[in-house]
Amino acid sequence: MHDLIHLLTASSFQPHGYCYQWNSGLVWLNVVSDGLIAVAYFTIPIILLWFIRKRRDLPFTAMFGLFGLFIVACGMTHVLEVWNLWHAQYWLAGAVKAVTAGASLGTAILLARLIPRALALPSFAQWAATNTVLLEEVQERRALEIQLRLSETMYRETAALVDLTHDAIFVRTLKNEVVYWNKAAEKLYGWQKHEALGKTPHNLLHTVFPKPVADIETELLESGYWEGELLHRRRDGSTLTVSSRWALSHKDGKPDTILESNRDISRRKLEENKFRDLLEAAPDSVVIVNKNGEIVLVNSQTEKMFGHARSELLGQKVEMLLPEAFHGSHPAHRSEFFRHARARSMGVGLELHAVG
Numbered sequence: 001m002h003d004l005i006h007l008l009t010a011s012s013f014q015p016h017g018y019c020y021q022w023n024s025g026l027v028w029l030n031v032v033s034d035g036l037i038a039v040a041y042f043t044i045p046i047i048l049l050w051f052i053r054k055r056r057d058l059p060f061t062a063m064f065g066l067f068g069l070f071i072v073a074c075g076m077t078h079v080l081e082v083w084n085l086w087h088a089q090y091w092l093a094g095a096v097k098a099v100t101a102g103a104s105l106g107t108a109i110l111l112a113r114l115i116p117r118a119l120a121l122p123s124f125a126q127w128a129a130t131n132t133v134l135l136e137e138v139q140e141r142r143a144l145e146i147q148l149r150l151s152e153t154m155y156r157e158t159a160a161l162v163d164l165t166h167d168a169i170f171v172r173t174l175k176n177e178v179v180y181w182n183k184a185a186e187k188l189y190g191w192q193k194h195e196a197l198g199k200t201p202h203n204l205l206h207t208v209f210p211k212p213v214a215d216i217e218t219e220l221l222e223s224g225y226w227e228g229e230l231l232h233r234r235r236d237g238s239t240l241t242v243s244s245r246w247a248l249s250h251k252d253g254k255p256d257t258i259l260e261s262n263r264d265i266s267r268r269k270l271e272e273n274k275f276r277d278l279l280e281a282a283p284d285s286v287v288i289v290n291k292n293g294e295i296v297l298v299n300s301q302t303e304k305m306f307g308h309a310r311s312e313l314l315g316q317k318v319e320m321l322l323p324e325a326f327h328g329s330h331p332a333h334r335s336e337f338f339r340h341a342r343a344r345s346m347g348v349g350l351e352l353h354a355v356g
Contacts, residue, residue, distance in 0.1 A: 013090055014088055015084060015085055015086050015087060015088040016030075016081075016084050016088070020085075027085060030081065030082070030085065031085065034081045034082045035078075035079075035082055037075070037078045038075045038076075038079045039075075040075075041071050041074050041075025041078065042072065044068070045069075045071050045072050048067065049068065051064075052064050052065070059121075062110070063107075063110055066103065066106055066107050066110055067107055069103045070103040070106075070107045073096065073099050073100035073103045073104075074100055074104075076100070077096055077097055077100055080093040080096055165184060166184055166263075167184055167261045167262060167263050168184045168185035168187075168188040168189065168242070168261070168262040168263075168264075169185060169259065169260070169261045169262075170182065170196065170201060170259075170260055171249075171257050171259050171260070172200075172201055172257065172258050172260065173256075173257055173258075174256070174257070174258070176200045176202065177198055177200065178196050178198060178199050178200075178201055178204075179257065181193045181196040181197060185262075188234075188240075188262070188264060189204075189205060189232065189234050189235060190235030190236055191235050201260070205232040205233055206232070206233040207230055207231070207232055208230065208231035208232075209228075209230060220246055220248055220258070221248065221255065224248040225245070225246065225247055225248070226246040227243075227246070228243075228244060229241055229243055230242050230244045232262070240264055240266045241264075241265050241266045242262040242263060242264055242265060242266075243262070243263045244260060244261070244262045245261045245262075246258055246259070246261075276297075279297065279299040282299055282301065284301060285298075285302040285304075285305045285306070286298065286299045286301065287302055287313075287318060289318045289334075291338050293317050293318050293319065293331060293334050294315055294316065294317060294318075295313050295314055295315065295318055296314065296315075297314075298310055298313050298314070306321055318334070319331070
């Protein structure tokens with residue numbers, strides 16, 4: 001080690017100053033130039049070190065470190081150039097140059113390996129374009145979030161209003177899974193909201209349809225609406241008849257959900273049945289028509305008296321039961337009767353005729 005130090009610090013050679021013939025202008029030109037270069041070389045690594053410490057997220061930090069070592073070594077060569085103007089320690093200068101050569105070679109190799117990765121990094125224009133796209137997405141997401149919050153608020157307000165109605169209302173998906181169940185439905189059927197959500201209402205309520213459910217669903221998809229009477233079963237096992245209305249809701253132009261509104265008409269159906277029983281028990285022929293003169297209800301005595309089956313009479317004009325001679329005048333009398341909203345006998349004081 002002692003011999004190595006002696007070799008590096010030996011000064012048996014002539015200093016560079018002799019090569020310059022100790023020309024003061026030439027000497028100081030090299031001193032100032034090498035000195036400024038050394039100062040710059042020592043300053044650059046300090047700046048790089050500060051930059052690396054501030055931006056630890058940057059890639060290729062090893063490259064920055066090796067590049068700093070290379071620059072420091074270069075700076076030392078220029079320091080020794082100034083030193084050797086007077087001291088001639090060329091072995092030490094050669095050793096520093098060897099270190100500089102190793103650092104520069106390592107830097108060059110590492111740089112060659114990193115160039116493809118560096119080229120793969122997005123350019124500033126690409127970063128700016130990507131940032132613009134991200135900003136647009138953020139704005140769209142914020143707008144969507146605001147819209148969703150407004151929709152949620154409107155949904156809650158609508159749900160609160162729907163809860164005020166006396167009709168049982170629930171919403172189901174096209175897969176027949178309940179997604180909404182109002183308070184009237186809880187009261188009518190006995191099933192609480194959390195118990196009904198996700199269930200199939202036809203199974204939950206043991207629905208009896210007036211015709212095949214596939215035909216009803218086809219009609220709903222074609223017209224967007226269906227109305228009819230259904231037979232349901234409550235949670236306690238009792239049955240009820242409801243007047244049901246179905247409405248198809250769309251989202252983005254495609255069928256999405258079905259809103260079903262049910263009103264209990266069990267009492268009305270019971271009263272209708274009692275009324276029909278009374279009509280059937282009447283000893284006289286009874287015919288009920290609407291404002292259009294169409295027969296809507298007849299009893300069995302009517303079938304016997306006129307010789308027409310009930311199915312042949314319902315929906316037909318009442319004039320079919322009259323002699324042909326009265327077909328022209330009877331609609332006017334019928335209209336006159338319906339024009340005055342008071343209970344009275346039709347044809348009082350007149351002799352009525354009918355065709356059997």
